[in-house]
Amino acid sequence: MRKQVWIAAMVMVVAISVGYAQQTADTILHNGKILTVDSQFSIAEAVAILDSQILAVGTNSDVLTLAGPDTLKIDLKGRTVTPGLINTHVHLESPREYGRDLPPQQRRQFPLNFRAVRTKDDVLKQIKDIIAAFKIEPGEWVYFSTRPRGDQAGLIFDDLNRWELDKAAPDNPIALSGGIPVVNMMLINSKAIEKLWNKYGDFIETYGRYWIDESGRPDGHLEAPAVRILLEDEEFIPPPDPQHVAPLYRKNLEERLAVGNTTISGGLHTSSVRAYQWLEARGEMPVRYGYGVMSTFGLPGADRKFEMGAGTDMIWITSMSSRAVDGAGSRMCISIERDSEAVAAAEGGDSQMMGLAAVSGWWPRGQCLMDIEYGGGTRGASIKANYFNEWYDQVARDGLRSANVHVSGNDSHSRLISLLERIDQANPGSVRGWAMDHCTLIDPEDVLRAAKLGLMWSCSPLGEGDRAPMIAAAFGDKVAHS
Incomplete structure (x- = not known):
């Protein structure tokens, strides 16, 4: 596979306009394949950049006329340039591994x-x-x-x-x-x-x-x-101060930028939003972040006065996020038989807490958070009402959008889609454009139901492909291939 070059693009224009002809580019990439992603998905030979924005795209000869004495000219030698990629499924509500760089008192x-x-x-x-x-x-x-x-x-x-x-x-x-x-x-x-x-x-x-x-x-x-x-509720576990963790958040963002992500999206805690805002205030956000608000979920009396799209060009609200309606690995909410012994044998000595076998004894059907009969693990207390169902209904009645939510097992997909069907019946069109993370163990019939509602999935096909052998061991080849 040829090496790719990624650049952030607001607009790609196939022809050089007369107005642009008088300007001099900072950088010109030429002799390559420029994927414009316009309505015809045109492929150009060169692109000119001025002040971090696309100045023009077109043929080598046309674009090179925008070069001045100080223009950086890069010969792509046939390599491909794409617009910046948008990753709609990230979990960067913590510093992750970079948190180890902080003293525990600062990380709290x-x-x-x-x-x-x-x-x-x-x-x-x-x-x-x-x-x-x-x-x-x-x-x-x-x-x-x-x-x-x-x-x-x-x-x-x-x-x-x-x-x-x-x-x-x-x-x-x-x-x-x-x-x-x-x-x-x-x-x-x-x-x-x-x-x-x-x-x-x-x-x-x-x-x-x-x-x-x-x-x-x-x-x-x-x-x-x-x-x-x-x-x-920060009255309980105090979050770290933004100035301590924000530089570590930036390291995670730089990793995303290095693989071509110029915009990302995922659910964020209130303290995480403050850390990213700290970076933005100093001009240190390397990528744009559209986030799902997690502070309204599970916190009685939380402020619900949000507006989709509110924020800045670098950090803005894309959804209300319940973060997860089930677990991962052996905590996926399923209604199909799982052979945990076969998975354990396949995983061998590499069995992990997030795998398909290690904790199945405590969650035989997974963490089925959409199910009122599920009180928690094998020792959960009975519950009187299902908060998840009430929360999603309230999001729709508030005219907001739900996305950035982990949905993994077949039963969770089915239950969530059924709930959204009921919400849509009461308020037609209110769930159109809502989205779920993962594409694991979806009944093909549920895909059709989701399409009728206008729902979307944010898939991670490479990651799910790596799990295919374990899925086959746990649920059989028929499930793995359908």
Whole structure:
């Protein structure tokens, strides 16, 4: 495959206008294949650039007339130039791996080393030692990040609970990530439960989701929507200051730019929006970001006065985002049979928490967040109403748009599309243009239903292709090929 060159383009014009003829280009790329992506998908030979915008495209001879003595001329030698690519499925609401460059006090996140963990006592000792080493005051919230292997899932989901965490942190409300995305699961101790229930107890008792012990007491494991409160209400887990994390966000954006993304889109927490706005205020946003607002989901009383398209040319609102209606890997919400043993054998020693086998024992059907019968894992408390259904209905009634949402399993696709059909019947056209992330395990009949509603998917075919052998092992060749 020939090497490609990407450039950001606002407009590509096939012919050089008379007005442009008097201007001198900063840069000219010539002797190549310039994909204009106009109505005819014309391919030109050269492109002239002035002040980071397309000045003209056309033949080599015509465009080169715009060169001046200081113009940079690049001979493409037959290579291809495309407009900047728009990636509508990114998850950059955190610094990701670059967060390791920050001291934990600045990131407001203390990592636990699971490579040194064999038992729950190893986890508790690390928690206790960190609180002591950093002289964390009683009453302060502390958030611990974890990266357990697939074979350590039992430590997080069975061995640890609120009462075990209390042994290591009796005086502080603490939260642990569960080895899966925090939008889907966190584990908290009794101090944290007390504070969370004092403010949002009625909401959580109605909509869930939380796990309970044999006597019906919350054991500290939270799923959505309850877990989302901790991510958006900054009275609980304090977010990092923008000036500390924004430069690390920029590194992620630079990676996107390096592969041709000039515009990206994904759901963002309020604190993430502030970090990107910090970059923009300093002229340091290397790509444009259309984001889904995540702050309205799972936070009772949150401000809903948003307008699609509001913002700036660099950062603006594209949707309201519930972030995820199910999980990934073995937490995909499915109604088809899964052979977890076959997947485990196929994954071998590489079984991970996000794989198709490691945590299937706790989520036999996946995290089916659109299902009112699903209270959370195998130990979830019953819920009285489904917040997801009510939230989507409210988004439509507010005249807003939903997108930037993870939908993975066949049952989640079916349930979400059925809900949107009911919303569309009550308010025709209100869900047209709404979108979902992923194209995993979609029933072909649901594709037809989605088309009638005007729904879209943001697929990642390369990533899904890599998962094909595991999909075949889990669900059989017929499902994998249809």
